[in-house]
Amino acid sequence: MFIFINDILFMVIIMLDKAIKIHEKTKDIEYGWFDKKGIKHNHISEGLAKNFSFQSCEELEKSRVGICWETVELDRKYLEEENIPCKSYFFMVPSRNFYCHSVLVFEDNNKFYWIENSFKKLVGIRTYNSLQELFNDVIDNFHLISNNNTIDIRNMKIYEYTKPNNGIGCVQFYFHCFRGKNVTKKYIEKYLETIEDKNNK
DSSP states (O other), X not given: OHXXXXXXXXXXXHHHHHHHHHHHHHTTOEEOEXXXXXXXXXXXXXXXXXXXXXXXXXXXXXXXXXXXXXXXXXXXXXXXXXXXXXXXXXXXXXXXXXXXEEEEEEEETTXXXXXXXSSGGGOEEXXXXXXXXXXXXXXXXXXXXXXXXXXXXXXXXXXXXXXXXXXXXXXXXXXXXXXXXEOHHHHHHHHHHHHHHHHHO
C-alpha cells in the first residue's frame, strides 16, 4: 500500500510539472484580439461582435496576442499533447454588454485545476477539491473578470463546450458554446445555496 500511495504522488507531481511548463508557455500572451483585416485591438470594444476572427493555435503562438477563448484552445492543445484530458467552460451573464469568460479545467486524482492565462490578475494554476468548488471561485471572481460589480449572478449561464473552428466570428463562437452542455442549473443553484448558508450563519 505504501508503494502504491507513492506511485500516485509521483504521477501527480509529473502531471503538475507538465501543466506548469504548459502554463509557462502561455502566461505571457498579451490580452487583445485581431479583426478580419488582421488589425490588432488591445481592448474589448463594440467592434468585437462584428469583426473578431478566431485565431488558430499556430496563429496565437506566433502573434502572442489573444483573448480567453483563444488562450483556452492553446492550453487545450498543449495538455492534449501531454495526454492530459481537459474540458472548457463558458461563463456568461446575458446583458447589453454580454459579460463572459472561458476557462480550461483538468482533473487528476480527484483534484480539479483551473488554468488561467487571459485575466492577468488571476493568472496561474489553481487547485480545488471539486468542480463545484472551482466554479464557485470563478463566479466569486466574475466581478473582477467582467470589471462590473453590479452583475446578478442569478442570471449567469455555464456551458461545457468543445474546440471551436478556427476563423469563426464572435457570434458564431457564442452559438458554438450554446450548443454545448448547459450545466447552469446544477452549479449555479449549488453556488447560491452556499451563499445563502453563509449569510444565514
